[in-house]
Amino acid sequence: MTAVKIIKVLGTSTESWEDAAREAVEQASQTVEEIRGVEIEDWTASVENGAITEYKATVEIAFPVHERS
Known part of the structure:
Protein backbone atom coordinates (compact mmCIF):
# COMPACT_ATOMS: atom_id res chain seq x y z
CA MET A 1 0.00 0.00 0.00
CA THR A 2 1.31 3.43 -0.91
CA ALA A 3 0.49 6.60 0.98
CA VAL A 4 0.57 9.87 -0.91
CA LYS A 5 1.16 13.31 0.52
CA ILE A 6 -0.39 16.38 -1.12
CA ILE A 7 0.88 19.94 -0.73
CA LYS A 8 -0.37 23.20 -2.20
CA VAL A 9 1.98 25.49 -4.10
CA LEU A 10 1.18 28.88 -5.64
CA GLY A 11 2.97 29.59 -8.92
CA THR A 12 3.03 33.00 -10.58
CA SER A 13 3.78 34.27 -14.07
CA THR A 14 3.45 37.45 -16.07
CA GLU A 15 2.77 35.36 -19.21
CA SER A 16 -0.07 32.86 -18.58
CA TRP A 17 -1.84 30.55 -16.13
CA GLU A 18 -0.10 27.57 -17.75
CA ASP A 19 3.29 29.17 -17.10
CA ALA A 20 2.26 29.83 -13.50
CA ALA A 21 1.33 26.15 -13.03
CA ARG A 22 4.57 25.03 -14.67
CA GLU A 23 6.55 27.36 -12.39
CA ALA A 24 4.85 25.90 -9.30
CA VAL A 25 5.82 22.36 -10.31
CA GLU A 26 9.38 23.32 -11.30
CA GLN A 27 9.99 25.14 -8.01
CA ALA A 28 8.45 22.35 -5.91
CA SER A 29 10.55 19.72 -7.68
CA GLN A 30 13.70 21.38 -6.33
CA THR A 31 12.82 20.25 -2.78
CA VAL A 32 10.15 17.55 -3.24
CA GLU A 33 11.25 14.19 -4.61
CA GLU A 34 9.20 11.88 -6.83
CA ILE A 35 6.32 14.17 -7.76
CA ARG A 36 3.72 11.82 -9.26
CA GLY A 37 0.90 14.15 -10.20
CA TRP A 43 -6.62 30.03 -11.37
CA THR A 44 -6.47 33.68 -10.24
CA ALA A 45 -4.86 36.89 -11.42
CA SER A 46 -3.82 40.37 -10.33
CA VAL A 47 -5.30 43.22 -12.35
CA GLU A 48 -4.15 46.81 -12.77
CA ASN A 49 -5.83 49.41 -14.98
CA GLY A 50 -8.11 46.79 -16.52
CA ALA A 51 -5.29 44.44 -17.55
CA ILE A 52 -3.93 41.24 -16.02
CA THR A 53 -0.50 41.88 -14.59
CA GLU A 54 0.18 38.53 -12.92
CA TYR A 55 -1.31 35.07 -13.43
CA LYS A 56 -1.51 32.76 -10.41
CA ALA A 57 -2.09 29.01 -10.26
CA THR A 58 -2.74 27.15 -7.03
CA VAL A 59 -1.43 23.64 -7.64
CA GLU A 60 -1.84 20.51 -5.50
CA ILE A 61 1.28 18.39 -5.82
CA ALA A 62 1.19 14.66 -4.97
CA PHE A 63 4.20 12.56 -4.01
CA PRO A 64 4.68 9.21 -2.23
CA VAL A 65 5.36 8.91 1.49
CA HIS A 66 8.13 6.42 2.23
CA GLU A 67 8.54 4.35 5.36
CA ARG A 68 11.69 4.88 7.36
CA SER A 69 14.17 2.04 7.27
Whole structure:
Protein backbone atom coordinates (compact mmCIF):
# COMPACT_ATOMS: atom_id res chain seq x y z
CA MET A 1 0.00 0.00 0.00
CA THR A 2 1.31 3.43 -0.91
CA ALA A 3 0.49 6.60 0.98
CA VAL A 4 0.57 9.87 -0.91
CA LYS A 5 1.16 13.31 0.52
CA ILE A 6 -0.39 16.38 -1.12
CA ILE A 7 0.88 19.94 -0.73
CA LYS A 8 -0.37 23.20 -2.20
CA VAL A 9 1.98 25.49 -4.10
CA LEU A 10 1.18 28.88 -5.64
CA GLY A 11 2.97 29.59 -8.92
CA THR A 12 3.03 33.00 -10.58
CA SER A 13 3.78 34.27 -14.07
CA THR A 14 3.45 37.45 -16.07
CA GLU A 15 2.77 35.36 -19.21
CA SER A 16 -0.07 32.86 -18.58
CA TRP A 17 -1.84 30.55 -16.13
CA GLU A 18 -0.10 27.57 -17.75
CA ASP A 19 3.29 29.17 -17.10
CA ALA A 20 2.26 29.83 -13.50
CA ALA A 21 1.33 26.15 -13.03
CA ARG A 22 4.57 25.03 -14.67
CA GLU A 23 6.55 27.36 -12.39
CA ALA A 24 4.85 25.90 -9.30
CA VAL A 25 5.82 22.36 -10.31
CA GLU A 26 9.38 23.32 -11.30
CA GLN A 27 9.99 25.14 -8.01
CA ALA A 28 8.45 22.35 -5.91
CA SER A 29 10.55 19.72 -7.68
CA GLN A 30 13.70 21.38 -6.33
CA THR A 31 12.82 20.25 -2.78
CA VAL A 32 10.15 17.55 -3.24
CA GLU A 33 11.25 14.19 -4.61
CA GLU A 34 9.20 11.88 -6.83
CA ILE A 35 6.32 14.17 -7.76
CA ARG A 36 3.72 11.82 -9.26
CA GLY A 37 0.90 14.15 -10.20
CA VAL A 38 -0.63 17.58 -9.93
CA GLU A 39 -4.11 19.03 -9.82
CA ILE A 40 -4.84 22.65 -10.59
CA GLU A 41 -7.03 23.84 -7.74
CA ASP A 42 -7.50 27.46 -8.71
CA TRP A 43 -6.62 30.03 -11.37
CA THR A 44 -6.47 33.68 -10.24
CA ALA A 45 -4.86 36.89 -11.42
CA SER A 46 -3.82 40.37 -10.33
CA VAL A 47 -5.30 43.22 -12.35
CA GLU A 48 -4.15 46.81 -12.77
CA ASN A 49 -5.83 49.41 -14.98
CA GLY A 50 -8.11 46.79 -16.52
CA ALA A 51 -5.29 44.44 -17.55
CA ILE A 52 -3.93 41.24 -16.02
CA THR A 53 -0.50 41.88 -14.59
CA GLU A 54 0.18 38.53 -12.92
CA TYR A 55 -1.31 35.07 -13.43
CA LYS A 56 -1.51 32.76 -10.41
CA ALA A 57 -2.09 29.01 -10.26
CA THR A 58 -2.74 27.15 -7.03
CA VAL A 59 -1.43 23.64 -7.64
CA GLU A 60 -1.84 20.51 -5.50
CA ILE A 61 1.28 18.39 -5.82
CA ALA A 62 1.19 14.66 -4.97
CA PHE A 63 4.20 12.56 -4.01
CA PRO A 64 4.68 9.21 -2.23
CA VAL A 65 5.36 8.91 1.49
CA HIS A 66 8.13 6.42 2.23
CA GLU A 67 8.54 4.35 5.36
CA ARG A 68 11.69 4.88 7.36
CA SER A 69 14.17 2.04 7.27
